[in-house]
Each structure stands twice: as C-alpha cells, then as structure tokens.
Amino acid sequence: MSRFSRDRQRLTADPGEKNRRPLRLYVEAPLAVGSAVALDQAQAHYLTNVMRRRVGDPVALFNGIDGEWFARIGDIRPGRGGMLEVESRARPQIAEPDIWLMMAPVKRVPIDLITVKATELGASLLWPVITQHAVVQRVNLRRMRANAVEAAEQCRRLSVPACRSPTALAEALEGWPAERILLVCDERGGNEMIHQVLTRSKAESWAIMVGPEGGFTDEEFALLRGLPQCRFAGLGPRILRAETAAIAALACWQSIHGDWRENPPPSKS
Ligand code: SAM
Numbered sequence: 373m374s375r376f377s378r379d380r381q382r383l384t385a386d387p388g389e390k391n392r393r394p395l396r397l398y399v400e401a402p403l404a405v406g407s408a409v410a411l412d413q414a415q416a417h418y419l420t421n422v423m424r425r426r427v428g429d430p431v432a433l434f435n436g437i438d439g440e441w442f443a444r445i446g447d448i449r450p451g452r453g454g455m456l457e458v459e460s461r462a463r464p465q466i467a468e469p470d471i472w473l474m475m476a477p478v479k480r481v482p483i484d485l486i487t488v489k490a491t492e493l494g495a496s497l498l499w500p501v502i503t504q505h506a507v508v509q510r511v512n513l514r515r516m517r518a519n520a521v522e523a524a525e526q527c528r529r530l531s532v533p534a535c536r537s538p539t540a541l542a543e544a545l546e547g548w549p550a551e552r553i554l555l556v557c558d559e560r561g562g563n564e565m566i567h568q569v570l571t572r573s574k575a576e577s578w579a580i581m582v583g584p585e586g587g588f589t590d591e592e593f594a595l596l597r598g599l600p601q602c603r604f605a606g607l608g609p610r611i612l613r614a615e616t617a618a619i620a621a622l623a624c625w626q627s628i629h630g631d632w633r634e635n636p637p638p639s640k641s
Contacts, residue, residue: 402438403434444457555579559611561606578625
C-alpha cells in the first residue's frame with residue numbers, strides 16, 4: 373500500500389461512516405445516466421478494504437464537469453479493480469469562485485496543510501511560486517493533487533483545484549491576465565488592510581499570494597509593484613506563518629467576493 377493510501381486510510385476509516393451518507397469519490401470519467409465508471413486497483417482497495425463497501429452500495433461521484441451523481445458499486449475485486457454504475461444526478465455543476473492561491477513552497481507538513489485547507493476554502497488553482505528566500509524549491513505535485521482530491525471529496529466540493537508546477541516569481545508574473553487582481557499579503561505595514569483592498573474592487577478573478585517564511589525580498593517587492601494588477605494588503609498586527617496567512621486571506625476573500633452566502637448541500641445528497 374502506498375504512503376498516500378495509508379494516509380487516506382488513517383484519515384477516513386470510520387465505522388460509523390457507512391450509515392451516514394454515500395461515500396464521495398472524484399473520478400475523471402464523464403458522468404451520465406447509465407454510464408459505467410471503471411475503478412482502478414487503488415480505488416477498489418479503498419472502497420472494499422478501507423471503507424468496507426460491497427457490491428450494491430451507493431457512492432456519490434463528481435468529476436468537476438458534470439455535477440454530482442448517485443452511483444452503485446456494480447462489480448468490485450480487491451487488488452484488481454471494479455465498476456460503478458451511474459444512476460441519477462444529485463446536483464448540477466455550478467460555477468465556483470475564481471480564486472487562485474500562489475504560495476512559496478514550504479516544508480511538507482505546511483504544504484499538505486495549505487493544500488487541504490485551500491481546497492476546503494474553495495481555491496480554484498494552487499500554484500507554488502519560487503522566491504529568493506524559499507527554503508524549499510521542489511513540490512511533490514502528485515502528493516499535492518492527492519491531498520486536494522481527498523479534501524474535495526470530504527468537503528462536498530464539486531471540483532478539485534488545479535495544481536500548477538512550481539514557477540519562478542518573475543516567470544509567473546509574465547503575461548499576467550489583465551483582468552485578474554493579484555493580492556499580495558505583505559506583513560511590512562503601510563498598506564491597506566485586506567478587507568479594504570477586497571471591498572474596493574469588484575473584480576471577479578483574483579489571486580492571493582503569500583511569501584516564504586523569510587518574506588519577499590526588496591527586489592521581489594519592486595517586481596510585484598510593477599504589475600498594475602498587484603495590490604498589497606495587511607493581515608493585522610501579528611506576523612503569521614505562511615500557511616496561516618494563506619488560510620486567513622482565503623477566508624477573507626470568500627466572505628467578500630466568494631460563495632460564503634451559501635450553505636452546504638443537504639447531507640443526504
Ligand atoms: N519575513 C517576515 C519576518 O520574518 O518578519 C515573515 C514572513 S511571514 C512568516 C510569511 C508570509 O506570510 C509573508 O511573506 C506574508 O505574505 C504573509 N504574512 C504573514 N503575516 C502577515 C501579516 N500580518 N500581514 C500580511 N501578510 C502576512
């Protein structure tokens with residue numbers, strides 16, 4: 373069993389789960405009435421050995437395009453694979469908030485935490501950005517994607533955020549989309565506070581950027597200042613760890629520009 377499967381097992385195995393609501397699974401296959409979705413070996417292992425599901429049990433499926441669907445396990449063979457039979461649509465796909473999170477790569481535990489929390493908070497894209505003070509230069513994108521999928525399944529989101537490869541800051545700013553505001557979290561003071569920056573603009577497309585533990589360099593601040601879409605914002609009087617700043621900024625954005633006027637779907641969906 374892979375490390376990811378073990379993590380998933382530790383986080384989700386819950387004997388009461390079976391009675392509460394259908395398990396949710398992210399799949400890449402198209403979803404429609406009567407379609408069959410193949411399960412790979414890892415998914416079959418997860419459903420049978422971890423979640424104790426059997427042929428005939430319900431599963432909720434989403435693929436980020438077709439909404440959420442009720443399905444049943446039609447065939448399953450631990451260690452080999454299986455098949456889900458799609459029955460009916462539970463929820464249509466909805467447009468989700470357009471908010472990117474750009475963060476300097478941090479160590480493994482904080483990057484896992486940021487990935488899970490940003491997914492729960494509705495980020496549409498997770499984009500590691502390499503800065504001069506970054507202590508970590510590489511990101512395990514497979515692990516990031518697996519954490520994002522698992523968090524999306526658990527929080528009842530209808531999509532999984534895209535995970536982009538780490539990119540140098542200057543390169544990330546090249547060809548920046550004209551209509552997308554880049555909100556840079558800046559702890560140095562002298563800026564507007566985040567709620568002021570957020571309420572002053574009606575833009576629909578945003579990116580939040582958080583620096584590394586050592587902060588941005590003067591050169592990087594100058595580079596960012598040169599981007600017309602860039603806005604610097606403060607998050608209060610305390611120096612936050614990068615992961616706290618990312619989570620706090622996303623929460624502020626969701627409450628002003630995002631979907632925090634809606635409630636979660638009913639738990640039986
Ligand atoms: N270099 C800083 C220092 O040692 O004083 C600390 C950087 S902080 C740990 C990491 C990142 O979190 C910063 O680059 C910034 O993006 C964000 N951040 C932390 N506290 C913040 C605050 N109070 N306001 C805005 N951004 C903050």
